[in-house]
Amino acid sequence: MAGDIPSFENLIVFPPSYYKMMKLNLETKIKVKLIDPKEKTVLTEEEDGKQETIKYDSLILATGAGSLVPPIKGRDKDGVFCLRTIEDGKDIQGAMKETKKAVVVGAGFIGLEMAHAFAEKNIETTVVELLPCTLSAVLDKDMAGLVQGEIEKRGVRIIVGRGVDEILGDSRATGVLVAGEEIPADLILLACGVRSRNELAAKAGIGIGVTKAIKVNPRMGTSMPDIYAAGDCVESKDMITGRPTLSQLGTTAVRQGKVAGINAAGGYATFPGVLSSAVTRIFGFEVGATGLTEFRAGRTGLKTVSGKITAKTKPEYFPGGKDIKVKILAEPEFGRVIGGQIVGGEDVAQRINMISLAIQKGVTVWELAKADTCYAPPVADTWEPVALASELAGLKTRR
């Protein structure tokens, strides 16, 4: 949407020819109406209404998720969009050509990435977030404030802690009402997250979890024999708390898909759970996070200590280094790392991956502080910021 990728068609990673080569029979434009787990059949329906019953030995549900549309008054007006599919993208891109002002409802990854795209196209943009900060699912308030400041510097207005009370206009949206203020807009994007598509599974009697997504075991098996599920439609297990959580990310989906596929084909594989490591690049900087935030830790009764440091991605004396802020969360008793948040000009993603591995392996902040990191002036300084932030967190533990 920002114009980096020349065409929507580029986004299709596996074209039909790939499936042919792999001898996979890909049937599109066919709806599965019903699953019969006893007979091990699915009932399909083509666009012209033609129905067919297909037998299966193993079945994998990858029904994904759909955009969550909040019950805002006026949400059905023209000019109000969600972004989930390529079709959605094309519709929004079409509308953007006529757009001078946009409002984005929701300051999650999609909301902020779209705010970036709008800004790139010189559309005056306001982001409205009901929760107290941007990216609240993955960032603490201090780090989120940093993100907000960076975005505001680029001329995008961000309103947090307020909801959109109404979408204004007749048949066509002309703006939104936020805490009594009318914010004019030609285009309104609802980016309020997604909801697992669990209807087909529920109808078949497959167990649904507390998160309203399909319950699965570590082999990605559902409550029904020989029916597996993977991706945005399933409930995941948080690696740190062991509790059910939603991890509706592409990375989680492909990893779960692999495990489901191996098991459905008669092999044996397990999925270790999720940390929901995520990253984005917007307005020329990167934001990444893994594990728990202070808020999410608190909700599961976990206390936290944190270490935070501002550093450069290269040594001071080497030109071109960018600011990077690293925050490490640990539990105070044993110093185990339970979360990491980074905002910086570059090199955020791989640092998040390192922290993610640390969490997965029960590494303590003292161990991470002593990591054998590498250095060369054009790429990294002698002291790795992740190690330094870990050391600072270590000073606050009870040890």
Next chain:
Amino acid sequence: MAGDIPSFENLIVFPPSYYKMMKLNLETKIKVKLIDPKEKTVLTEEEDGKQETIKYDSLILATGAGSLVPPIKGRDKDGVFCLRTIEDGKDIQGAMKETKKAVVVGAGFIGLEMAHAFAEKNIETTVVELLPCTLSAVLDKDMAGLVQGEIEKRGVRIIVGRGVDEILGDSRATGVLVAGEEIPADLILLACGVRSRNELAAKAGIGIGVTKAIKVNPRMGTSMPDIYAAGDCVESKDMITGRPTLSQLGTTAVRQGKVAGINAAGGYATFPGVLSSAVTRIFGFEVGATGLTEFRAGRTGLKTVSGKITAKTKPEYFPGGKDIKVKILAEPEFGRVIGGQIVGGEDVAQRINMISLAIQKGVTVWELAKADTCYAPPVADTWEPVALASELAGLKTRR
């Protein structure tokens, strides 16, 4: 030397004012002649010959290392340089102005970085390496071949498996003789590694290890009470093999220095050993490595399996992604990761850090294959190349 950093003075990270602020009494241009561990004194000598005996409670040796000059005939001629100090750098930079052709002896990090600097300044450069491949301390032959190919593409000639038999010329070097071939050069750089400065320690009766560097315990204490040592002058312990090794890197030095400092000041800290994670950026690409190579593993009796993958740093559909080749080494019995080597256009350093942490924590290739990595089109693909290479290595284990 390549011109990225405007002035040599920029390289001085801590100016005299810093020491003053920290209330550290920094005495330069004073030589320590002798250590008397029984009396706990050092004998110093100023430039004018004035001697003084200073008492210590704790002493830290940070005598570093000096350039290793191989016994090549003609090594004393004008135009032959080593690069270790800022003074060396200034001398070489001065000579470069008059240089049309250069020969670099040694294809380690310094040798290749200087070849890059020479090439940047349009100096016709030949690198001569006695060992069978470039960066042989940290890369296997296959990965080193990739590096060599990339450098040769940029017009630098690399000769491996051959030594320099003689430096030619009268008082001034005019070239080198390599396997009967005369290679003309105005400037010859000897980049053959470093040798620990252990003389002062040895004279004081401090234990020296098999690597000819100062032996230390995990607290960085030497064989003498209250005398610590850190940096290029000490022998380190390889985290994987537990054996003595040399890790003469800036990162190792600062980490050891911190531990030595804490203990010397009456605190308690330990150094976990080294993996010698290293990285560089030359000719527009990055090379990084951590842990053991196949050769070094073999020398300690460790068998290895490996997984190797070529990928992109961003998804195929996102413009600007660069090639990256990742190699993961594991021991075949339990699949523990013992080494990683990466050559790529960007994002190498932090991946090395992740592999380094994996080695340090005894992570297996199957665990690393399931790491919860993050993804966003502008920064990383859904499948992390490190995870994929680990999976491939896992297929070759005995499990």
